[in-house]
Amino acid sequence: MVTTTGFGDINLVDAPGALELYGVALMLFGTGALTVLFALLTDAIVRARLARAQDPIPRHLLDHVVVCGLGNIGYRVVEQLAPLDVPVVAVELDGSNRFLPAVRRLGVPVLAGDIRLQETLQALQVASARSIVVVTSSDIVNLEAALTARALRPGLRVVLRLFDSDLAARVERVFDFHSSRSPTALAAPAFAAAAVGEHVIASIPAGRRVLLVARLRVGEGSQAAGGTVAVFEAATQGRVLALSEGGQQHWCPADDTTLVVGEDLTAVVTRQGLAEALALIEASERAAPEGASGGART
Secondary structure, eight states: OOOOTTTTTTOOSSOHHHHHHHHHHHHHHHHHHHHHHHHHHHHHHHHHHHHOOOOOOOSSSSSOEEEESSSHHHHHHHHGGGGGGGGGGESSSSSTTHHHHHHHHOOOOOEEOTTSSHHHHHTGGGOHHHHHHHSSOHHHHHHHHHHHHHHTTTTTTTEESSSSHHHHHHHHHHOOOOOEOHHHHHHHHHHHHHHHHEEEEEEEEETTEEEEEEEEEOTTTTTTOOBBHHHHHHHHHHEEEEEEETEEEEESSTTTTTTTTTTTEEEEEEEHHHHEEEHHEEEEEEEOOOOOOOGGOO
């Protein structure tokens, strides 16, 4: 009777009135019970799907970093921050983003939402955040999200990705954003440094400029041989980080340290400084006597 079936087996036509009323109430109760059961099952399925789509954001977050956009740059930012034990939360509009599983494995909660909406940023608790990193692929979305975050919390540290380097410089100046960077402007010096040759081992963005970490070898007959670290730094406008010879490295050598033939030095120089260092080495090779070692360019 609860499932409203089996009326051929149980018939209340000739039953007393009270029993008939009881049967009606029992059938109504059964219908309601089945409805509640199906509602609970549906709710469990929907909750499971929503749990896969986004993670619960911890309550009362404080001094955390909000990363908006989990593209190539956003994922790398999260990947760098997670090992530093910095509280991080992320937001991504695309539920099928390929970086979502990797970000969740790092233990970073991810919210599915539009970063341009004030409600989304409030859910990420921007008002108590240390900073916000906006790195989606759209300049307009990034700028709008950054301005919305600033409206929620004036003075919030904002790191903004803008494709156009000129626009990035103007936005940083006009809106007083702490850091507005163009990926193309950051990547171009690295490609240019790689094109120079094997001398450059890394590039370091420093504001609007780029510093290069280069490794050079003191060749026989070069002007650098027999000179001091101070003389080399003055000629190249750089800083010698380390000297290595025979597998042993000496970090931060003194200014009066003499450069020995065959010794490798690692220095931080500007692009102009690298050009001067390479020109100095090439000039030394041309001036070197016949049969002299050409190790200055290795």
